Amino acid sequence: MRFVTFLLAVAACAGVVYNHLQLNDIRQQVEQIQVKLASQQNRTGSAGIAEAKRHLQRALQLMSSGKLDEAKKEMELGSKTIAEAAHQNDDTQHALQQVQQMLDSARKELARFWSGKQEKTP
Template sequence: MRFITFLLAVAACVGVVYNYQQLRELRQQVEQIQVKLASQQKGTEPAGIAEAKQHLQRALQLMSAGKLDEAKRELEQGGKALAEVANRNGDTQHTLQQLQQMMESARKELARFWSGKQEKTP
């Protein structure tokens, strides 16, 4: 019986470590997006980019707080804001498409992480 309890404790620890690693990877992706957004600033930034930046910062805060489903919504809203800017500004469209792809991959990673967490939760 003690051995089974020990195995369950080890499995729980492994799950926590795995979830922490996934969360850290998501944070790094969001930070990369923030850096790219910051590098796109020229004097005044378009309203859509500022909005996307706010969504990314909020998503990072929510991820840090463990509110993953809310973070996912913030990432989706940031992606929509970037899509709107890309449609309005043809000159920066390529860069914005790259940012949108990064946001999409962060969103997919968050969804994959969240689905794995829900499977482990009894």
């Protein structure tokens, strides 16, 4: 019986570590997107890019506090803001569209992660 309890404890710890690593990977993706946005903002001075960066910063804060559903919404707002900025800035449109695709991918990954956590929670 002790061995079974030990195995369950090890499995629980492994799950926590895996979840932490997965969420940390998503955070790193969002941070990389922020760097790319900063580069584009330096080229264009776009207020839309600054707004998108604020949404992403808020998403990172929400992820850190465990509010993943709200973080996903902030990432979605950031993606929409990037799309608007891309539409307004023809010279950086392609680069911003790539950044938007990266953000959408990270947001979908967070959504999958969050839905998996909800299924496991009674």
